[in-house]
Amino acid sequence: MHVKVPPIPERVRGLAGAAAPTHVSLDGSAGPARGCVDGTGRPLLLVKPGEALHGLRAGDDAVVTVDLSATRTLAGVEYPRGLLKVQGWAQAVPPESLREAAVRVSARCPDEALFAAVEGDPAGPRLFRVDVGYVIYLTGRESGMLDAEEYLAAGPGPVHDAAERMLRHVNEAHREQLARAVRTLTGEPVREPWLWELDRYGATVRSDSVDTTFIRIPWPAPVEGAHELERALSLLLCPR
CATH class of the missing domain: 3.20.180.10 (PNP-oxidase-like)
Structure with a gap:
């Protein structure tokens, strides 16, 4: 049978790649999120002093839920395409990957704080990466959940x-x-x-x-x- 639409994991990965983080939840509290999704589908977050994740020590991790929102702008009006909730483990981006992570975030979410984050000062802005546990998706009339293996293995599609x-x-x-x-x-x-x-x-x-x-x-x-x-x-x- 001829397939007419991409498989759900591929569609969700495509939405994630176009989405922006809006909120991050940690230990029952939620706050605003800024960043993007990296090439493997993992959220990258720019965290500023005073925000919940900022005090996480290097080498530690924390269970977080990141809300991602994908939209389409038509004639200046923004319409929702899909909502994703990524639950996983947030860890500080290691020093050797800070510059690459900052460049990727800046392409989607320009912020002068990224320059300070690259310096790696634990008292300044920091970059975190979320290793995916599972993803809940709501797109159009479809909703469901993907485990990490399904989500990460799919890719956003070749085109x-x-x-x-x-x-x-x-x-x-x-x-x-x-x-x-x-x-x-x-x-x-x-x-x-x-x-x-x-x-x-x-x-x-x-x-x-x-x-x-x-x-x-x-x-x-x-x-x-x-x-x-x-x-x-x-x-x-x-x-x-």
Whole structure:
């Protein structure tokens, strides 16, 4: 049977890679979180003096829950894509990995405190990494839990980064073509179309005419690279 959507672990990893930490819970108390998710799917957190995790000593760990929120901005309005709760063990990033962690966090969450965190002063801002125990996900109408092995082994998909770039380009420059393509495929008018998701199995279009609807358009076969994805998207928008 032809698969039309990515497996849940792959979808969750993709959402995590696009998500931002919003809260971290430790010993029953919660506070704001800032940071990103690293290339393996583990949350990276920038923690400032006075925050709950800051006093954790090097070599120790603590059980924490990190809330991650993935959104999509359309016409200046931010819409939720998915919510994740990552429970695991927070540990201070080791000195040899501080610079790499700071660079990754700065790409998603610029903050001057990252310069001080790289210095490794335990009294200043610090960087922590969360080793995953399990992940609870809520995305659209689907919810569930993934253990660490399922989540970490999945990866975000082979075209994730390229897909996000192409999606933004279509939404900025080719929405009329998108509307024509969806109308041709479904035989029905579509208003306010936006490319919502793009992956190796197909595209999801969001329509905000009266009620919000999502239309899934699978590729004839899964694509395995950016070039194949670009070709599939071009054929959708400009059929011959």
